[in-house]
Amino acid sequence: MKEDFKTKKRQWIFYLAIVASFLAILVYNCLTPPMSDELMPGPTYHSLFDLFRAEYENYMTWNGRTVVQMIMRCFLIMPKGVFNVCNSICFVVLMLLIYWNIEGRKQYDVAAYVLINLMVWQFGVSFDQTVLWESGACNYLWGSTIILGFVTLYRYQTKHSTTNKYSIWVSVGLFFFGVLGGWCNENTSGGGLLLVLFFAAVFYYHNKKWTIWSITGICGMLTGLLFMVMAPGNRLRGALMKEDEEHSGIMAYVGRFLKINTAINTYLFLMLAVTIILVVFLILRGKKWWELQNAVVYAIVSIMTAYALILTSPPMDRAYFGAGIFMTIACVQAIWYIPKEEMFLTACKYGGIIVFSIAMFFSYFENGADLVRIRREIDEREAYIVEQKAQGNYNLTVPMLRPEFQTRYSFLFKNDVDEDPESWGCSLYREYYDLESLVGVPRSEWTEY
DSSP: OHHHHHHHHHHHHHHHHHHHHHHHHHHHHHHSOOOGGGGSOOOOOOSHHHHHHHHHHHHHHTOOOHHHHHHHHHHHTSOHHHHHHHHHHHHHHHHHHHHHTOTTOOTTOHHHHHHHHHHHHHHSTTHIIIIISHHHHHHTHHHHHHHHHHHHHHHHHHHHOSOOTTHHHHHHHHHHHHHHHHTSOHHHHHHHHHHHHHHHHHHHHHHSSOOHHHHHHHHHHHHHHHHHHTOHHHHHHHHHHHTTOSOOTHHHHHHHHHHHHHHHHHHTHHHHHHHHHHHHHHHHTTOOGGGGHHHHHHHHHHHHHHHGGGGSSOOOGGGGHHHHHHHHHHHHHHHHTOOTTOHHHHHHHHHHHHHHHHHHHHHHHHHHHHHHHHHHHHHHHHHHHHHHHHTTOOEEEEEOOOGGGOOTTOOGGGTSOOSOTTSHHHHHHHHHTTOSEEEEEOGGGOOOO
């Protein structure tokens, strides 16, 4: 009875942690204004057919990420508030998927769930672009959620199901879910396929046979991946991107390799270091490597997901988001392998989570205050533009955002107006507000308000 009460109490605390996770990210989503791609004039869709036609054109001329691009197109024709809520739900789902991939946790393990959230908030690659920026979130947050969702379901099947009366429906479902997972993001989908192949190999090793669903799941993900990488638009986009590379031939690959090393060192190394140290420590304490395989495999796949980008022209840093999610699983898993008998490491584990939470508390409100200030300045500037247009003034000078408000949780500073009237930011806002000319000046020099 006492144990049931403790479990029930832990269950409610776990649910409260999920609600807190949702509310925390929802606030930041609401404070993030439309920017970049969301401000560009898009086509008017009169039917679902128009959406698919637009995506077909994108598939043929730009990239093959049909699944996430369709999600983005749907959100761009809806009010921003709809995206804010749905994106916050998606973030919570991703946190739960990471949690479900951790072995050795107890039921309703609040500490594990909290640590996962803390690590993604702190170490999530380009969090401002991959989680909060609408277009970037559709491509990376939503794509990683779909990919990890399929990987998690496939892994669950290998551990809890061999044959059952619903196997035909499971097989069909895994195939189509696999197609979605494979058709999201080039390197992250490739990493997801590697994980699925590993879990399939482990399943065969233990059961000495294949099942229909284990094969259809792999075939589905491979099918989706092939549809994505074989898109004609990839070649056209790749040719344009290669023009910006400093080198060609073998030296181009050397340059990409060096840039990937820099990205791994920037975004993944700390989590990788923790994973390696704990795995080596546990092996020296008598553990076999296969007892620690979850951490080892996710860490390896994370690095391979990052290095897969050597096949394309140097991408934006946000392309490493999926690799960061895999490394987060590896790191949290390594921490959760620590046995209770190791009192010092166990104290460091739980004490570290408490200290990490306190630090995140201060960081959240500090950065949140900057987001409020940024949103206020954007609203003031928009009101000024609307007022001036009403007076017939279509040649405007507007204030830039204050540099002291810059935060790692806002992508807006890289898309804002500046002192060059032909810059990306000025051109974007000029077209969005239908102005003849637009230029920015430092906020400290602005006196019109």
